[in-house]
Every structure is written in structure tokens, then in C-alpha cells.
Amino acid sequence: MSSQTVTLGTQTITPKVEDLGDSYYIEFQVKVSRYLNNPVNQTIDVKFMCSKYKQVITLQNPFTPTIQTVQKTIQECVDEWYAQHKSVYEVA
């Protein structure tokens, strides 16, 4: 397990991160102010898997695009989780 600080909304969190080879296992707690359509005031546990790599396509020459595989940051993984859960939660 390693840990590093990232931001989620206005909160600074320090997720626990486990490197599983091709993916990360990430755990953290965050305060939320909305669950679905209801205002709430609670701290939730979040546990998720995040693919470790992403592909970046560069179109400097559109006829021969360059595709690179690069490692994602933990911040990107947390941002990705929040983007997928914006219909469910709003972080406080």
C-alpha cells in the first residue's frame, strides 16, 4: 500500500493505493453533500479498481496518428471515479 495526496472537489484526501500490476486498487473516505436527489451530510467509504494505463493519441500528423500508452496518476483515477459517480454523489 502506498499513499499520496490528491484533491476531490475542495477536499484533500490521501487514498490508500495498492498496485495490482495492470490496475490500482484505491480506497479513501470523502464527505458528500448529496446522494441521488437528497441532501446528506456524511462521510462515505470508496473502494474501486482503476486501470493503470491510458492510451494517448497524438494527431500532429492526422494520417499517421501516434498512439502512446502512458501510466495514469492517482489523481486521474480519482477524477475518473467522481466523473462516473456525479449522478450519485456530490462531494461536500
Add this chain to the structure above:
Amino acid sequence: MSRRLAWLWNTSNWYVLSSTNQLYAAPNANMSGGFTGPLTSNTTVVAYVYPKKWGIIHLRISSVSGTFASGQGLTIQLSWYNYTVTVNSTPITSPTMIDIVFTPQSTYAIINGTQVSLTFPFVPYANINLNISGTSPSFSVDGWVEYE
């Protein structure tokens, strides 16, 4: 007959990612979890497949969030007519890999690599009930079926 992939769904968007005309499965019209976003309430999906030799329902729970007391989380049940079986006796509260294997001789689940026997018949289709409890729960679940 070779191995076939019957269908695939993803609760990030609930789209059926692949299907065939005769062998169709999708979140059903009565599902209460909604057609977009992760699951937040009890949800039923139906696996319509007609396996000759075997079938496997693959479920991947890639994201879990909320607050769960002891005994709360995601519980998966299979049902077919009068048969109902609970796949995981301990509710899921963290990312989990589940394969449910059907053969004419036996049905069993493999949960994070551990095999669990299930008393369930070899049938052409089954409801998969995804039962959710907890405070502000959310589960991302991908599922697909292989069969032969």
C-alpha cells in the same frame, strides 16, 4: 459447437455492448436502479441463454461506495421459478470478481478465486437479483455470459 459470448452489459451506462437477435439479455424493464450510472437500489437482470454443455455468468464489481454496517452491501441471488439461491452469503462491500458456473452436473460460484457450491438447476435462463443495502450505496457492476 464453440464457445459463444451471449451478451455484455455495463452499469456505467447500462448499454448492452453486444447481443444477438435470438440470444438477448439486458437489464429488464422493471429494474429499479435506472438505466444510467452505477447501481444504487435493488436491480434485476435476466440472463437468457440456452447452454447445451455449460454456461458462465461473469460479474465484475469494480467500484463500491457508501457506508455499510455488518451484514449490509451487495447480495446476488439467482432465481428461476421456485428456485432461489444466494450466491454470496457475505454481502459485497469492496471490488469483487464473481463467476457463476452452470453445468448439467452442478452449479457453483467462484468468488475472488474461492469456489462455492450452489444448489441450482441447469436452466435456459435465470434472473440475477442484485440486492443492495447500506447508507448511500453505489456499485459499478459489469456482467457477461459465456456458454456452449
